[in-house]
Amino acid sequence: MTKIAIVYFSSFKGNTESLAHAVKRGAESVPDTEVALIHTKDVDKHWQTLHDADAIIFGTPTYIGSVAAKFKEFIERLAGEVWLKRLWMNKISGGFTVSAGRSGDKLACLQQLVTFASQMGMIWVPMRITGGNYSSQGSEQDLNRMAGYLGVMAQANIDEPAELAPPASDIATAELHGNHIANVARQFRHGRQALPAVYDEYANQTPDGSGSPLSLADLMA
Ligand SMILES: Cc1cc2nc3c(=O)[nH]c(=O)nc-3n(C[C@H](O)[C@H](O)[C@H](O)COP(=O)(O)O)c2cc1C
Numbered sequence: 001m002t003k004i005a006i007v008y009f010s011s012f013k014g015n016t017e018s019l020a021h022a023v024k025r026g027a028e029s030v031p032d033t034e035v036a037l038i039h040t041k042d043v044d045k046h047w048q049t050l051h052d053a054d055a056i057i058f059g060t061p062t063y064i065g066s067v068a069a070k071f072k073e074f075i076e077r078l079a080g081e082v083w084l085k086r087l088w089m090n091k092i093s094g095g096f097t098v099s100a101g102r103s104g105d106k107l108a109c110l111q112q113l114v115t116f117a118s119q120m121g122m123i124w125v126p127m128r129i130t131g132g133n134y135s136s137q138g139s140e141q142d143l144n145r146m147a148g149y150l151g152v153m154a155q156a157n158i159d160e161p162a163e164l165a166p167p168a169s170d171i172a173t174a175e176l177h178g179n180h181i182a183n184v185a186r187q188f189r190h191g192r193q194a195l196p197a198v199y200d201e202y203a204n205q206t207p208d209g210s211g212s213p214l215s216l217a218d219l220m221a
Contacts, residue, residue: 002033002186005050006178008059009040009071015098015156015166016061019174023057023096023152026178033182040074044212051206055092055185056122057178058113062097065105067112075116081207081214082120089121089203090192092185096152096174098166110150121203123188126150128180132169144173152177 004027010016017039024035036053038046050056060071067075082088095113097106117124131147132138138145146153152174156165192200207213 002030002055002182002189003049003053004033004035004055004057004178004182004185005038005046005053006035006057006059007038007040007043007046007050007074009068009074010059010061011068011070012061013156013158013165014162015154016059016096018162018166018171019096019098019152019154020059022171022174023059023178023181026175026180027057027182029175029179030182030186033186035178035182040071043074043077047212048206051087053091054189055094055125055181056088057181058093058095058116060095060097060109060113062099062104062106062109065108067097067109077213077215078116078120080216080219084219085205086121086203087206087213090188091120091122092125092181092188093117093120093122094125094151094177094181096154096177098154098156098170100156100158102146102155104155106146106148106153107150110148110153114150124150125181125184127152127177129176140167141169143169143176145169 008020027035036049060067097109099106132142133145154166154170
């Protein structure tokens with residue numbers, strides 16, 4: 001089985017959570033794929049799932065032009081054993097975000113996710129389709145209507161309930177992205193087994209058990 005983990009934070013309206021479920025549905029549509037959905041508040045029960053995953057997909061709302069603070073808290077917990085021992089090296093990665101504004105500075109948020117993944121030595125997967133809604137023939141119903149390329153950019157009107165926002169086109173875009181990342185992860189998993197690199201012997205060795213990864217403070221004590 002190809003193992004995919006989606007780790008996300010959502011709090012204000014549950015919009016990022018709706019997208020996380022859509023990404024999961026898309027990933028699960030790829031054969032031999034199992035998907036774990038992990039809210040950052042529950043991450044302490046799921047470190048082993050993250051260590052074992054072939055791909056980790058990050059999701060956060062855009063808050064003040066940035067990843068949400070609680071999501072960043074989770075990311076900073078990687079700055080220790082996960083970072084130093086390259087525990088997540090060569091895992092496939094990708095991301096999604098949502099904000100109220102059409103732009104809302106979502107790009108800044110996705111760029112942060114790319115940087116976080118790169119610091120862990122992960123391989124980032126961009127959107128597989130071109131941007132939608134860019135001509136007089138386009139519409140809000142287009143897939144990738146926000147024309148994001150680093151990952152899913154969704155938009156949710158701040159006064160609408162979860163059934164309406166984000167709209168169906170953004171939910172479908174998230175499904176497509178989950179499907180794409182799972183396909184890439186599946187191909188990479190099998191390719192990696194067939195053609196191991198010399199460093200696979202020491203890199204990406206995951207610890208046993210489900211404890212929290214050692215922090216920088218633990219490592220420097
Ligand atoms: C603290 C806070 C900061 C926000 N900052 C932005 C922002 O910078 N740009 C924007 O377009 N929307 C912003 N929003 C709106 C949220 O991004 C939007 O409602 C999102 O869908 C919430 O996702 P969630 O329900 O998963 O928490 C902000 C909302 C909150 C609560």
